[in-house]
Amino acid sequence: xxxxxxxxxxxxxxxxxxxxxxxxxxxxxxxxxxxxxxxxxxxxxxxxxxxxxxxxxxxxxxxxxxxxxxxxxxxxxxxxxxxxxxxxxxxxxxxxxxxxxxxxxxxxxxxxxxxxxxxxxxxxxxxxxxxxxxxxxxxxxxxxxxxxxxxxxxxxxxxxxxxxxxxxxxxxxxxxxxxxxxxxxxxxxxxxxxxxxxxxxxxxxxxxxxxxxxxxxxxxxxxxxxxxxxxxxxxxxxxxxxxxxxxxxxxxxxxxxxxxxxxxxxxxxxxxxxxxxxxxxxxxxxxxxxxxxxxxxxxxxxxxxxxxxxxxxxxxxxxxxxxxxxxxxxxxxxxxxxxxxxxxx
Numbered sequence: 571x572x573x574x575x576x577x578x579x580x581x582x583x584x585x586x587x588x589x590x591x592x593x594x595x596x597x598x599x600x601x602x603x604x605x606x607x608x609x610x611x612x613x614x615x616x617x618x619x620x621x622x623x624x625x626x627x628x629x630x631x632x633x634x635x636x637x638x639x640x641x642x643x644x645x646x647x648x649x650x651x652x653x654x655x656x657x658x659x660x661x662x663x664x665x666x667x668x669x670x671x672x673x674x675x676x677x678x679x680x681x682x683x684x685x686x687x688x689x690x691x692x693x694x695x696x697x698x699x700x701x702x703x704x705x706x707x708x709x710x711x712x713x714x715x716x717x718x719x720x721x722x723x724x725x726x727x728x729x730x731x732x733x734x735x736x737x738x739x740x741x742x743x744x745x746x747x748x749x750x751x752x753x754x755x756x757x758x759x760x761x762x763x764x765x766x767x768x769x770x771x772x773x774x775x776x777x778x779x780x781x782x783x784x785x786x787x788x789x790x791x792x793x794x795x796x797x798x799x800x801x802x803x804x805x806x807x808x809x810x811x812x813x814x815x816x817x818x819x820x821x822x823x824x825x826x827x828x829x830x831x832x833x834x835x836x837x838x839x840x841x842x843x844x845x846x847x848x849x850x851x852x853x854x855x856x857x858x859x860x861x862x863x864x865x866x867x868x869x870x871x872x873x874x875x876x877x878x879x880x881x882x883x884x885x886x887x888x889x890x891x892x893x894x895x896x897x898x899x900x901x902x903x904x905x906x907x908x909x910x911x912x913x914x915x
Contacts, residue, residue, distance in 0.1 A: 571656050573740065573826060576648035576692055580658055587641035590666075592633065596625055604696040610835050612703040612860070613883035614673065614893060624700070632664070635672035636682060640665050644730035645864055645876070646737055647831050649824040656692040657822050659831035661685070661736075661864050661876050663728065664704070668713070669908045673706065674897050675713050679908040683727045684708050685784075687862035687878040689822070689833040701835045703862050703878040707785040710896060715903075717896040718885075719849025723781075723788020723799040731866050731874060732780075733828075743825025746867050749774065750830045751823075753872065761809045771796075776871040786848060786881045807847030808840035819858075830865040837861055842888060848881075850888060857887045 571579070579602070586598035599621035603609075609624045610617045618627050633639050645661040668682035684705050691699035710716050711725055730736050753774035760769050771793050781790045783800055790799040805811070812819070821834035836858035846852040860880040865872050885892045 571650075571692065571695075573648045576656055576658050577646060579692065579695065580646075580660075580690065580697075584641075584643055584646075584660075588643075590633065590639040590641065592625075592630075595629065596621070599625060602697055603700075604693075604698045607696070607698050607700065609700045610702070611700075612706065612880045613886055628704075632672060635670045635675075635677065636664070636666035636668055637670075638666045641686075644728075644736045645739070645829070645831075647739055647824055647826050647829055647864070649743070649826050651822045651824060653822070655822060657824050657833070658690040658692065659824060659833065659862075659864065660688045660690075661831075667910065668709070669910065671905050672709060673893060674900075674905060675706075675709050676715055676900055676903050676905045677908045678713050679910045680712075682709055682712055685728045685876075685878065687833075687864070687876070689831070689862060691822075701833050701860075701862065703784075703860060703880050705785050705878060707881060707892075711785050715896055715900050717892055717899050718786060721786050721788040721848075722803065723783055723790045723795075725785065725788055728782050728789075728876065733866065733868070736829075739826045739829050741827035743827055743829060745825075746828055746830045746865070747823055747825035749867060749870065750832075750865050750872070758812070761805060774872055776868060776873045779872055780874050782874070782876045784877065784879050784881055787879070803847060806844055807850070807852070808842055809844070811838055811840040828867045830867075831863065833862045835860055850885065850890065853888045855888055857884055859884060 583598040583602050586594040603621040605620050607620055611628055615628050618624055641664055643660050643662040648658040650656055664684045664686060668677045670677050686704050688702040690697045756770045760766055775793055778792060781796050783789055787800055790796045819834060819837050821832050821837045823832050838859035838861055841856045842850055842853050844852055862878050864876040866874045882892050
């Protein structure tokens with residue numbers, strides 16, 4: 571299928587989730603997903619089969635917590651991978667009024683936002699596989715129910731592309747894919763080669779690039795921000811990281827115009843050593859990382875990079891129950907439904 575055909579395929583789903591009601595979304599999902607579609611969701615949801623299980627397991631509790639829920643796409647990409655598979659990648663924010671607990675996160679009664687990276691594998695006109703990370707820790711941060719180490723990067727509601735063209739992407743993206751793959755290849759030369767200059771960051775990244783990391787890591791600006799608030803702690807704690815191109819892990823790549831997206835479940839292998847990472851003690855245990863990413867290039871350099879990592883799954887692999895820890899932190903809070911008055915009396 572062409573990129574335009576793939577994007578047209580999910581139009582009804584995108585419209586239904588933008589003005590979210592259970593009836594309309596269930597109907598759109600029933601029409602779009604294969605009955606045995608494999609839906610691979612972030613922790614704690616896990617993998618479920620079919621659209622009904624996806625709605626009941628994931629969307630139903632979110633809709634209960636955020637009754638005026640809306641799904642706002644900011645990037646929609648589609649194309650055929652080098653392996654011949656058709657994939658669609660979407661980045662955006664779930665938004666609405668947070669009035670009831672979600673995964674025991676205390677409600678605030680205020681507008682809440684949660685970034686998503688959602689990828690859809692299409693075959694014979696149906697979604698047969700979905701890989702998705704919702705930035706659940708973002709809601710914890712907004713609810714002031716943060717149970718983990720402080721993040722180093724900035725915290726913000728993730729913006730759409732600065733270029734404003736995230737929903738109208740078109741054109742051959744092979745040059746953009748080649749650039750991103752070459753960048754990742756050079757990144758992995760360090761620390762085996764102890765000279766940081768071997769990563770050639772200036773060659774690939776725009777001087778004013780924004781790196782939008784997941785909540786727990788945060789957002790950084792420029793090469794110095796990227797190094798200090800993400801890369802240095804990451805490599806200090808897991809210097810043996812291996813990407814799919816370096817081992818037997820599998821990623822799916824799509825390039826379109828100046829944009830690139832990549833999904834893998836998982837797509838990185840690491841061992842937490844030395845002083846650990848993000849407050850995680852060095853377990854000397856191998857972990858697998860799910861990272862779903864989008865890049866936008868400008869004048870041949872990476873200007874923006876949206877990264878979501880399933881951090882709750884990473885913590886779970888080393889035996890840390892983040893949601894349980896959050897419940898301990900918030901025992902003294904009333905975790906119930908928040909009634910927001912109409913303001914008319």
